[in-house]
Structure formats: structure tokens, C-alpha cells
Amino acid sequence: MTLSTHRRLALGTTLIAALAGGLAPATAAHAAPAAPVPVTSPVTSPAPDMDGVTAALKAAMDKGAPGAMARFSGPDGVRIRTVGVRDRASGAGMDTRARFRIGSVSKTFSSVVLLQLVDEGRLELDAPVNRYLPGLLPDERITVRHLLTHRSGLAEYTDPMFDKTVPGFEAVRNRVFTYRELVGLSLALPRTGEPGAAYSYSNANFVVVGMLIEHATGTPVATQYERRIIKPLKLRHTSYVHPKTSIKGTHVRGYLHPDEEGAPLVDSTEQTVSWAQSAGAIVSDPADLNTFTSALMRGRLLPPKMLDAMTTVTPTDTAQTRFYGLGLRRYDLSCGTQIYGHTGTVQGYYTYAFATRDGSRALSAMANTSNRGAVNTALGGTLEAAFCGKKTAPAASSGKAARAFTAQPAEADLAERR
DSSP states (O other): OOHHHHHHHHHHHHHHHHHHTTOOOOSSTTOOOOOOBOOOOOOOOOOOOHHHHHHHHHHHHHTTOSEEEEEEEETTEEEEEEEEBSOTTTOOBOOTTSBEEOGGGHHHHHHHHHHHHHHTTSOOTTSBHHHHSTTSSSOTTOBHHHHHTTOSOOOOTHHHHTSSHHHHHHHHTTOOOOHHHHHHHHHTSOOOSSTTSOOOOOHHHHHHHHHHHHHHHSSOHHHHHIIIIIHHHTOTTOEEOTTOOOOOSSBOOOEEOOSSTTOOOEEOOSOOOTTTGGGTOEEEOHHHHHHHHHHHHTTSSSOHHHHHHHTOBEEOSTTSOEEEOSSOEEEEOTTSOEEEEEEEEETTEEEEEEEETTSSOEEEEEESEESOHHHHHHHHHHHHHHHHOSOOOOOOOSSOOOOOOOOOTTSGGGOTTO
């Protein structure tokens, strides 16, 4: 089976999983969505298993990452773990003070800005996108909410763009797209479904979110990130540098795995990330990501009504351990803990940035490679270790297998070709 076939199957599996999870297709824009999944009662907060975190990082290295790192913050302080190198040429060790590209974790930043604008009355969640951007989309039923929940039906334009991983990347490494060009690439492909029908992850949704932010404010998204998130939270190592290609200061170099097994890694650090923009072009570091996710969950960025809307989720997998709200993921871990945040994949980097609902505990983890799903799966093991603590011997059960969260690169933003 070819990798492109794997890619198509992964996306198809995601859609099937969403449908199987109770997200029945709708035939009209105002069809009722799946019932929101409630937040369960809080569970006791165990001490993080930092040995387990280290083991997950080492497993990511064993699967092909030059290096990996994680930073956990909680009531008892900050704990960090690093393995491997952040720069293969110099041999510099991985460093949690180093910046890196966070990929789709950027979507949560974009969602926060847009929801602030909704709170200010500049946009409405259930208004058609074309009310604000006339003629942009061919379907008047697509709403702002559909974009944030990946239920617009807009196709994922990066599928054909990165059908061949390294050639696709090199073709766009230094290219600068307009938002409308990216939307045009999506609209040239078949839609994935009717508006509101089913979850289908697509970067096109958050490209349009960026357009809405700029339309409502009259300023670039970079200005809004800075004004509304970066400065208030004093995120000193977070920035939106598009279309510049370099990362300032101490940073982690990213390495892309070619499709051909055994082929040398490609240094993908310098790039515009213009193919993603408001869907994935932010640069940050572990401390800033912990601060961001914790502050978001504690209500420092959104009023209660908006935060409740953002954290109202529906399933995206048949096991019902994964959910999506408004630009925000929820993972239900094996110990009963629910964590909120986002995953990120951009050429050369895998990222996880999550916090508990009360914001008291947060973890950010990164491995400096991509197009290597086994690395991403291994890196996801940091979540269970950090938030569930050390595993104890399982108690006798009635014969039913306990449901456990497993980090898998099965959802579209974790796909192999980015």
C-alpha cells in the first residue's frame, strides 16, 4: 500500500469514525448537530509520572526523531524533560527554552481571537460566512461555527499539495500565498459533505477564520495575536512571523522524513508556512504554550459564555476518547482525566499542548520531525504519563476491557504528509 493510499484511508477513517460516533449527516444548514458531550466530574490529580514522560520521549527518538522534549507545569511547580538534539549539524542538545513551529496548535490561538470578536459583537457564530466575506464560499449555509468545528465541508487542500512529501514541501517552502489562493485550492476539490453534517478536519476552515479576523478588525492576524494573547499573557517567545522564513533566537531545527524509507532527513526549519498561515504558522516554546493553555482554561482570555462554547465538544472517533469543540480538542485519558488543547503537525515538528479544564496542570511536548506517524504516536504517550501518573496494577474487572486513550496519528492534522 502506498503512503498516499494510507493518507486517503486515514482521512476516510476519520470521517467514518465521526459518523460512527453518533454524528449523523444533516441535509440542511440548520440540521441539529450531535448532542454535546458533557464534562465529567473532576478526578483526583495524581503526581505526574516524569519517568513515563521520559520513556515516551525516548520512544519518539527510537522511532526516528532527532530529539524530543516536554514541559509539565502544575501545583508543585515545573518539570522538564529533554532527549536527543535540537540541531543535528551542531549537536546542540534539545532545550525547552528553544522556539519551534507549533503547527495546528495555532488554530486554538485563532479561535480565541475570533471568539473574542464574537463576544464584542463584531461577528456571530451562527451567521453565514458570506455575510462578512460576500461571495467567498459557494454555499450560503456555511457558518462561522462550522469553520471552528471543522463541519463546513470545505476540502483539505493540503492533501494534493503534499501528496509527495518532500517535493510538495520544497514547492511551497518559500512561496507566499494569499488567503484567497488557499481557499481557491480548497474549492477546486470536491466538498467533504453538507454544512454541519460531520466533522472533517481541514486547514481551509482556519484560513477563512484568519480572513474573518482581518475583515472584522481591519488589521493583520499577527496584530491581533499580539494584542489579544501574546502581550496580555507576556508570551516572550511566541510570534507569528509569516511570511518570513527564519525563527529568531534559540530554536529547534525541524527535520522532515521523506516518503522513501532510508532516505536522508530534510532540514525543513526555514519556510514561510504560507500554506497554513492562520491555520498553523505560529512559533512558540514549551513555557509559553503551558501559559497559554492554562490561561485559556482559567478564563483569562475568554468570558465564561465563550469558553463554555469553545469547550462544548462532539466525538471524532468511535472509541469516544477524542472530541472537538471550537478550535479545541478534548482527550479523555484512561484515568478519567479530561484535557483540552490541540495537536500540531508542520514539516519537521510534532506538537502536543494540553491542560486540564481548571488550568491547574499543563503539558507541552514536541519532537523535531514529521511524516513519521510512529514518532507522533510515541510522543502522545507523554499525555497519559503526565496527567494520569504512574500506572498501578489493574483491579479485577467484570470482564469488560477498560477504555484507554491511545495517542494515534489518525486525525487529519496528525497525518503523514505535513
